[in-house]
Amino acid sequence: MDTQAGTAHALPVMDPSAYATMGQSVPAWTYFENFALKANVFHVRGTHTFRAGIDARDHRRDDGAFGNPNGLFNFTNALTRREEDCLTAGARNLGLSWAAFTMGLPANSNVATNATYAFNNPYLGWHGQDTWLVTPKLTLTLGLRMEYEFGMKERYNRYDVGFNPAAMLPITALAEAAYAQNPVPELSPSAFSVWAVPFMWARTNWARDIPRAS
Numbered sequence: 001m002d003t004q005a006g007t008a009h010a011l012p013v014m015d016p017s018a019y020a021t022m023g024q025s026v027p028a029w030t031y032f033e034n035f036a037l038k039a040n041v042f043h044v045r046g047t048h049t050f051r052a053g054i055d056a057r058d059h060r061r062d063d064g065a066f067g068n069p070n071g072l073f074n075f076t077n078a079l080t081r082r083e084e085d086c087l088t089a090g091a092r093n094l095g096l097s098w099a100a101f102t103m104g105l106p107a108n109s110n111v112a113t114n115a116t117y118a119f120n121n122p123y124l125g126w127h128g129q130d131t132w133l134v135t136p137k138l139t140l141t142l143g144l145r146m147e148y149e150f151g152m153k154e155r156y157n158r159y160d161v162g163f164n165p166a167a168m169l170p171i172t173a174l175a176e177a178a179y180a181q182n183p184v185p186e187l188s189p190s191a192f193s194v195w196a197v198p199f200m201w202a203r204t205n206w207a208r209d210i211p212r213a214s
Contacts, residue, residue: 004070008026051128056125060118061119073108074109075105080103121152127144130143
């Protein structure tokens with residue numbers, strides 16, 4: 001259990017039915033950080049006023065919801081009652097669930113294995129502008145602004161999202177072989193391929209062991 005929990009230690013949750021629960025889940029945490037850098041310059045030359053600037057930002061979010069890495073154990077009368085149908089008088093949880101707890105016989109248990117995630121979303125914008133005083137009664141303002149948002153990234157590559165046409169599924173070879181035996185006229189077997197559209201799954205470390213975000 002200590003190896004399973006890592007640094008997220010807590011007393012295992014013991015839940016005897018009809019009694020107060022002992023222990024607690026590891027508290028979740030969320031950190032937000034916003035970084036921004038802005039710079040603007042201008043230059044007056046004759047009837048022209050030139051302006052330019054940049055705007056760079058990085059929005060970050062780190063999150064961890066460990067749940068019960070030390071385990072959650074439920075104790076009932078399932079293993080201590082006399083009759084299986086529970087119709088016998090007194091075959092309730094009170095007392096019997098506590099007996100199961102003292103003997104270490106949980107009716108069911110589970111252990112949470114949740115990874116943390118560390119997202120960031122960089123953004124960059126810039127602009128240039130020329131305010132031209134053509135005549136005392138006519139002013140032209142010409143400018144251009146461009147923005148680019150890089151999209152969310154996970155610091156340790158634990159973010160699975162988007163479309164990957166090169167993904168190989170366990171059924172790829174079988175599906176392509178089955179289609180080759182009975183193809184439709186509109187699609188040749190050489191053009192048939194199996195694709196996958198993965199969904200976002202940030203809390204489970206499916207790739208490899210990666211240290212939690214700090």
